[in-house]
Amino acid sequence: MSALIASAYIPIFVVIALGYTVRVTGLIPRQFWQGINVLNHRVLLPCFLFTVIIKADFSGDQPLQLASASALSTLTLLALAFLVTRLMRLSAAQSAGVCATAVQWNFVSTFAMTERLAGPEALTQSAIILAPALILATTATVSSFSIASSGIGKRTVKTVITDPLIIAGVSGLVLNPILPLILPDTFQRLLVPFEIIGSGSITVVLLAMGAGLNFAALKGKFKPLVTAAFLRTSAGTAIATAYVMVFGFSGTPAIALILTGAAPSAAFIYAVAADFNQEAELTAAMITLSVLFSAIATPIAAAIALSL
Amino acid sequence: MSVVTGALIPLFGVIVFGWTLRRSGLVKAELWAGINKLSYQALLPATLFATISQADFSQIQAGSFLVAGVLGFIAMGVIALAFKPAPIDGPGFTSLFQGGVRWNGFVLLAFAQAAFGPEGAVLVALVFAPTVPVINIMCVAVLSIWGANKTPPNASRVGLRIVTNPLIIGCLAGAAASLLGVFQTGPVSQTLSLIGRAALPLILLSIGAGLDFSALKARPLLLVLSIILKLIIAPLVFYTTGRLLGVEGLALTLLAAIGSAPGAAAAYVLAAEMGGDKRLIAGHVTATTLLAFIALPFWVWFAAS
Numbered sequence: 001m002s003a004l005i006a007s008a009y010i011p012i013f014v015v016i017a018l019g020y021t022v023r024v025t026g027l028i029p030r031q032f033w034q035g036i037n038v039l040n041h042r043v044l045l046p047c048f049l050f051t052v053i054i055k056a057d058f059s060g061d062q063p064l065q066l067a068s069a070s071a072l073s074t075l076t077l078l079a080l081a082f083l084v085t086r087l088m089r090l091s092a093a094q095s096a097g098v099c100a101t102a103v104q105w106n107f108v109s110t111f112a113m114t115e116r117l118a119g120p121e122a123l124t125q126s127a128i129i130l131a132p133a134l135i136l137a138t139t140a141t142v143s144s145f146s147i148a149s150s151g152i153g154k155r156t157v158k159t160v161i162t163d164p165l166i167i168a169g170v171s172g173l174v175l176n177p178i179l180p181l182i183l184p185d186t187f188q189r190l191l192v193p194f195e196i197i198g199s200g201s202i203t204v205v206l207l208a209m210g211a212g213l214n215f216a217a218l219k220g221k222f223k224p225l226v227t228a229a230f231l232r233t234s235a236g237t238a239i240a241t242a243y244v245m246v247f248g249f250s251g252t253p254a255i256a257l258i259l260t261g262a263a264p265s266a267a268f269i270y271a272v273a274a275d276f277n278q279e280a281e282l283t284a285a286m287i288t289l290s291v292l293f294s295a296i297a298t299p300i301a302a303a304i305a306l307s308l
Numbered sequence: 309m310s311v312v313t314g315a316l317i318p319l320f321g322v323i324v325f326g327w328t329l330r331r332s333g334l335v336k337a338e339l340w341a342g343i344n345k346l347s348y349q350a351l352l353p354a355t356l357f358a359t360i361s362q363a364d365f366s367q368i369q370a371g372s373f374l375v376a377g378v379l380g381f382i383a384m385g386v387i388a389l390a391f392k393p394a395p396i397d398g399p400g401f402t403s404l405f406q407g408g409v410r411w412n413g414f415v416l417l418a419f420a421q422a423a424f425g426p427e428g429a430v431l432v433a434l435v436f437a438p439t440v441p442v443i444n445i446m447c448v449a450v451l452s453i454w455g456a457n458k459t460p461p462n463a464s465r466v467g468l469r470i471v472t473n474p475l476i477i478g479c480l481a482g483a484a485a486s487l488l489g490v491f492q493t494g495p496v497s498q499t500l501s502l503i504g505r506a507a508l509p510l511i512l513l514s515i516g517a518g519l520d521f522s523a524l525k526a527r528p529l530l531l532v533l534s535i536i537l538k539l540i541i542a543p544l545v546f547y548t549t550g551r552l553l554g555v556e557g558l559a560l561t562l563l564a565a566i567g568s569a570p571g572a573a574a575a576y577v578l579a580a581e582m583g584g585d586k587r588l589i590a591g592h593v594t595a596t597t598l599l600a601f602i603a604l605p606f607w608v609w610f611a612a613s
Contacts, residue, residue, distance in 0.1 A: 027350070192317075199508070201506075
C-alpha cells in the first residue's frame, strides 16, 4: 500500500516542486504564468472534463444510484464546508478556497488508486462517480470564486453559466447519450483533438500551482489552510463512507466511492482561483497540503472500503 | 483513411483550435509568451528525455539515420546559399535561408508517435540533439553576415546559448540515462512522463496561435520559393541522403518526413533579433504549416513505396 501511494503521489509533489523552482529561479518568471493559467482554465481543463464525461457509461440501475450517492456526497461536503467557513468568519476569497478545496477531488490520482485496488473494471464506476461530482463541484468552485470577485448578482450568474468548465461538463452530460447514437463510427475520432488538448491539463496545473506557491503569503492563514485539507480528506472520507452504507454498496462501488473521499484536491482549482485573482497563493497551498493529508487518509479509507 | 492521415488530422485540428483561441480573444495574443516559454523550456525537454531514456536501442538502427539527418540539414544550407547571387536583399535572403533549413520538430515528433508508435518517436527525438546546434550555427552565421542588424554576434554568447539549449540538454541526458539503464521505470520516469504529457497539446496550440495569415501577402515570389525549398526540395534531399547512406524502412520514411516538416517559429525569433525579414518568415511558417498537411502524407507515401 505504501509503495502504491508513493508511486501515485510522488510525481504530483515533484511536479509541484518543479513549478515552484521554475518560478523562483526566474526560468519562467511570475508574469508569464497568467497566460498559462488562463489557457488551463479556459481550454485544457474543459477539454479534459468533456472527454471524461462524454465517455462515461450511465446505463443500468446501479450507475444511477452510484451517481446519486456521489452527488449527495458532494453536496453534503459543500454544505459542511460552507458552514465551517461561516463559523470561522473567513473572507469571501478564503471561503471560496476552502469550499473548492473541500469538494473538488483529484480524479487522476483517484482513478489510478482505484484501479490498483479494485482492478480496471472499477474505472467504469469511477467515471460514473466523477461525472455528477465534477459538475456540481466545478459549479461550486466557479460560483464561489466569482462571488468572491464580484459579489452575488447577475454578473456572477453570467460568469458561472458561461464558464468553460461548466459548459464542458454540461455539454458532456447532454451529449453522452446522443453522440454515440448519431455518430457511432466517427464519435471516437471526433474526440481525439479534445483528448490531445485535455491530456496536458493536469501537468500544467500542477506546474502552475507550484509556481503560485508563496510561503510568505501564508502567514496568518494557517487555520483556513489546515481546515480545507482536513475537510477534503477526513470529512470527505466520513461522508463518502456514510453514503456507501446508506445506499448499501459493497465491493468495487464502495471502494470507488470511499477513495474519492480521501482523495487530494483537484489541482485545477488553482487555475480558477488565479483567473479570478482570489487568494490564488493560499489556494495553491491548500491543495498542496491536501495532497499530504491524502497520503495519510487514503490507506485508512482503503481499509474501510475493503472491509465493507 | 490511412494511418498517416488519421494521425495528422487531430494534430492539425489542435493547431487550428490554437489559431481560433487567439483570434477569438479567448486567450489573448500577449498571453502566449508564457505558454511558449513553458513548452520549449520545460515540457519539451522533459518529453525528449522521457522518450529517449525509455527507448530500446537494440531494436532501433539509429546511427546512419542520424548521420543522414545532419547531412540533410547541411545540404539544405548549401542549397539555400546557392540562391544568394539572385537579386534578393540581405534580410529577405536570411529568411529564405532559415525557411529552408529550420524544421518544426515538435509537429513531427507528435506525428511520428501517432503514426509509427514509440520507435518513430524515438528516432525523431534523437534527431534534435545533433541538428539543433548545426541549424542554429548556420542560421546565426547567415544572419550575422546578411541580416539588417549591424551589431556582430558575440561568439561566446552564441556558443553558450547552444550548449545550454534545453532541447539539447534533454536529448543528451536522455541518451545518457538510456546508456546507463537508469530512470526507465519508477518515480523519476513516471514524473518525467507526467511532465512531458503536456508538451504536445501546448506546442500544437502555440503553433496555431502563431499562424499569421496576413503575412502570406508579404513578398509572394520569395514566399513561394521558400515553400518550394522546404516542402519539395528538402524532402528529396533528405530522402536521397538517406538512400546513399543505406538507410531504409521506417528510418528512411522519417527522413523524408523530417524534410517535409513545416517551418519553425524559432526562425521568427532569430529574425527579429538579428535583422531578418520577419514578415516573410512568419508567412513561410504559416504557409508550410498548412501545406504540410498535404506534403507530409505525400512524402511519407513516396518514401515508403
